[in-house]
Amino acid sequence: MSLTEIDKNEVDIVIGALHSDLTSFMNSWKPLFSGFHLIIVKDPDLKEELKIPEGFDINVYTKSDMDKVVGSSNSNMFSGYSCRYFGYLISKKKYIISVDDDCVPAKDPKGFLVDAVSQHINNLTSPATPLFFNTLYDPYSEGADFVRGYPFSLRSGVPCAVSCGLWLNLADLDAPTQALKTELRNSTYVDAVMTVPAKAMMPISGINIAFNRELVGPALVPSLRLAGEGKVRWETMEDVWCGMCIKVVCDHLGYGVKTGLPYVWRNERGDAVNSLRKEWEGMKLMEKSVSFFEFLRLPETALTVQDCVLELAKALKDQLGSSDPVFAQAADAMAKWIKLWTEANPSI
Amino acid sequence: MSLTEIDKNEVDIVIGALHSDLTSFMNSWKPLFSGFHLIIVKDPDLKEELKIPEGFDINVYTKSDMDKVVGSSNSNMFSGYSCRYFGYLISKKKYIISVDDDCVPAKDPKGFLVDAVSQHINNLTSPATPLFFNTLYDPYSEGADFVRGYPFSLRSGVPCAVSCGLWLNLADLDAPTQALKTELRNSTYVDAVMTVPAKAMMPISGINIAFNRELVGPALVPSLRLAGEGKVRWETMEDVWCGMCIKVVCDHLGYGVKTGLPYVWRNERGDAVNSLRKEWEGMKLMEKSVSFFEFLRLPETALTVQDCVLELAKALKDQLGSSDPVFAQAADAMAKWIKLWTEANPSI
Numbered sequence: 273m274s275l276t277e278i279d280k281n282e283v284d285i286v287i288g289a290l291h292s293d294l295t296s297f298m299n300s301w302k303p304l305f306s307g308f309h310l311i312i313v314k315d316p317d318l319k320e321e322l323k324i325p326e327g328f329d330i331n332v333y334t335k336s337d338m339d340k341v342v343g344s345s346n347s348n349m350f351s352g353y354s355c356r357y358f359g360y361l362i363s364k365k366k367y368i369i370s371v372d373d374d375c376v377p378a379k380d381p382k383g384f385l386v387d388a389v390s391q392h393i394n395n396l397t398s399p400a401t402p403l404f405f406n407t408l409y410d411p412y413s414e415g416a417d418f419v420r421g422y423p424f425s426l427r428s429g430v431p432c433a434v435s436c437g438l439w440l441n442l443a444d445l446d447a448p449t450q451a452l453k454t455e456l457r458n459s460t461y462v463d464a465v466m467t468v469p470a471k472a473m474m475p476i477s478g479i480n481i482a483f484n485r486e487l488v489g490p491a492l493v494p495s496l497r498l499a500g501e502g503k504v505r506w507e508t509m510e511d512v513w514c515g516m517c518i519k520v521v522c523d524h525l526g527y528g529v530k531t532g533l534p535y536v537w538r539n540e541r542g543d544a545v546n547s548l549r550k551e552w553e554g555m556k557l558m559e560k561s562v563s564f565f566e567f568l569r570l571p572e573t574a575l576t577v578q579d580c581v582l583e584l585a586k587a588l589k590d591q592l593g594s595s596d597p598v599f600a601q602a603a604d605a606m607a608k609w610i611k612l613w614t615e616a617n618p619s620i
Numbered sequence: 621m622s623l624t625e626i627d628k629n630e631v632d633i634v635i636g637a638l639h640s641d642l643t644s645f646m647n648s649w650k651p652l653f654s655g656f657h658l659i660i661v662k663d664p665d666l667k668e669e670l671k672i673p674e675g676f677d678i679n680v681y682t683k684s685d686m687d688k689v690v691g692s693s694n695s696n697m698f699s700g701y702s703c704r705y706f707g708y709l710i711s712k713k714k715y716i717i718s719v720d721d722d723c724v725p726a727k728d729p730k731g732f733l734v735d736a737v738s739q740h741i742n743n744l745t746s747p748a749t750p751l752f753f754n755t756l757y758d759p760y761s762e763g764a765d766f767v768r769g770y771p772f773s774l775r776s777g778v779p780c781a782v783s784c785g786l787w788l789n790l791a792d793l794d795a796p797t798q799a800l801k802t803e804l805r806n807s808t809y810v811d812a813v814m815t816v817p818a819k820a821m822m823p824i825s826g827i828n829i830a831f832n833r834e835l836v837g838p839a840l841v842p843s844l845r846l847a848g849e850g851k852v853r854w855e856t857m858e859d860v861w862c863g864m865c866i867k868v869v870c871d872h873l874g875y876g877v878k879t880g881l882p883y884v885w886r887n888e889r890g891d892a893v894n895s896l897r898k899e900w901e902g903m904k905l906m907e908k909s910v911s912f913f914e915f916l917r918l919p920e921t922a923l924t925v926q927d928c929v930l931e932l933a934k935a936l937k938d939q940l941g942s943s944d945p946v947f948a949q950a951a952d953a954m955a956k957w958i959k960l961w962t963e964a965n966p967s968i
Contacts, residue, residue, distance in 0.1 A: 381729065404910070405822035407784060407879050408791055409810060417804065420794040420853070421823025421860030423910045424903055436755060443756055446768040456765065462757060462812040472817035474753035475769025505768070512769030531755050555772055562752070562771045 278393050282366040284485075285389070286311045286359035287373055290352065290503065292320035299325055300376040304389050311359040317351050317503075333358060342612050349494055349605065352503045353478065354510055357494040360485065361616050367396055368489075369482040372505070375536040378440045381461050391534035392435045392482035395465055399429025400528020402470040410465040410530070429467075433488040433527035434518055437480035438462070442538035444477045447506035448552070450544035465532040470523045473565050475558075476515020479505065480536045483518075490577045490613040491521040496602035498553055506544050509554040513602070516565050521580040524570040557598060564592055578610050626741050630714040632833075633737070634659045634707035638700065638851065639721055640668035647673055648724040652737050659707040665699050665851075681706060690960050697842055697953065700851050701826065702858055705842040708833065709964050715744055716837075717830040720853070723884040726788045729809050739882035740783045740830035743813055747777025748876020750818040758813040758878070777815075781836040781875035782866055785828035786810070790886035792825045795854035796900070798892035813880040818871045821913050823906075824863020827853065828884045831866075838925045838961040839869040844950035846901055854892050857902040861950070864913050869928040872918040905946060912940055926958050 285308050287294075294312070298305075309329050314322055316335035324330065338347035338358055350358045356370050369392050378386045398412040404426050411418045411427070418427055443458035450456065468474050483492060496513035522529050568587060574580045585606035592599040633656050635642075642660070646653075657677050662670055664683035672678065686695035686706055698706045704718050717740050726734045746760040752774050759766045759775070766775055791806035798804065816822050831840060844861035870877050916935055922928045933954035940947035 403821075405816050405820045405879075407786065407822065407825070408806070409808075415804070415806070415808060417791070417793055417797050417801065419823060420792045420797075420825065421857075421863070421906060422794075423906050425907055426910070438755065443765070444768045445765055446770075449765050449768075453765065456763070458756070458763070460757075460763060460811055462810060463808055464810040464812065468753050469817045469820035471819045472753045473751075474755065475767060477755070477768065509769075515769070531753075558769060558771050559773055562774070 284365040288356035378535040378537040388534035395435035400432035400467040478511030495605040632713040636704035726883040726885040736882035743783035748780035826859030843953040
């Protein structure tokens, strides 16, 4: 899909600013962000003034905006990487694209700049195929199709709700893995998009992501956090947990989640070894979460994303609430998020 | 994995000969087949003598061998593309690799010859991860690992039973698709192997495939055939149906199915338009098959592959046997296959 086919008015690019100087980040993205509206949300813990170059169509939101919209007692839910969720909450656009501020555009194996914005929109505007696996990858991409034996009744696919992009250079590993393999960098450019099959569990990363806000906006829910997490990706649990929730909601409502292209180039940040303690804490929580999600079945009465998230919160509290306080807190945060979302978006 | 790490005595390469002159096919594969034992099974309908170049370690099997092993009343089950199943039956090796005789070795984007044999064995000898999706593709391949959030308890994976390779040039499309898009050729080399998640349905193609015969041999079952099918891939249903069965058996027994690398280069063969009628017949059968497989649950008492195939045959007869005679015949063929397999392989 070329840029000209995108209605740029339907897209918000949401950037969480964890660092004050966005000059080189913004300039690297300039050719791709041009003509799009940007929402920059400043981490409420960041004290310095933001440095943003000129030439972009931007709204910047800070802690005072959060205080106004959700109340000052709630704005701490947007600290660190979670600040972007405020952008998701206040956007009015159909599509959201969000990229970490330590990522720059990647190049494909032929040396061409990867247009991550177009690729994400392309993923979201073409159908997804979660009900049957296509060995030939995305059947809707140019030069591809459905493999022999793919049922014709399933070839129209389902709406795609989420597009998960990938990472060159620094892959999205956890702290123990990166600490063990300090030299490991991702240099394999896999030229494919695929739909993750229904019922498969996956840890969606928030580093390079896009979604259809009208379809699943409220499922992008900030909720499960380790104490003090959120400034370093190694130790972030929130996006992974949120991703598990989104996948369950999409499966229940009949939407698809795609993964693969577009790649972004991740620059170095943080020290994996320093993050080890917190990450192990997160890993223990993941083990409990996996069996929770594996056996979770949302009731048929859950017809909207809001219903699904509330049912998920209820099941979480019932089943894991007493095993670790972080789960009970997550359940409360999910219920609170739905309340905030409904107030901010009465029509979705 | 380099060739030196493979115990070549554990591998049989099975080639179904649908054409009498295998000279150029064999010569193209010579550098990759060298040192491996080959089983060539001649299509029982093929009248001409086989032409096979020298320099290979080969056993050739023909209709008279089939008659001896399974009886002359059964040897018609091995006609056309199905002749390779005779090779699966009489092999005594742990791993089987099978490639159609219109495929030659592919080249990767850097121009290097793809070693399909090593790649298949590599896929089969490293674990599979069907229980949780890894967005970074095969975590066991060089330079890769598990993505952040991947549960540590699932990182040891499960045994890989099947490796499905892909196709450059002529992709494995069905007749209607290829007839509609006569110029469509697959030129995208996707540099990835992945495990297809548990519970996902997929149409496994027999064109370029490998499997662990000790784990799932009897599940490679020739059973569902259209009248007169089997000489042209466009119109072949048998491998697709067999693939659906294998996937269900692997899911039930806790084995993995991988797809992706290695690619082979498929040469032109057949006329898609001529095959349209039969293919549509197959497509109607697929629609019924999909809902059958979607809701199929093998009983917990099915502990071996043979148990699973017999249970599958029973369910098929019960649920679809009266809707189309081809399903009842397939169920009978599956039961017969298990009997033949058990006679030929008392220990597996």
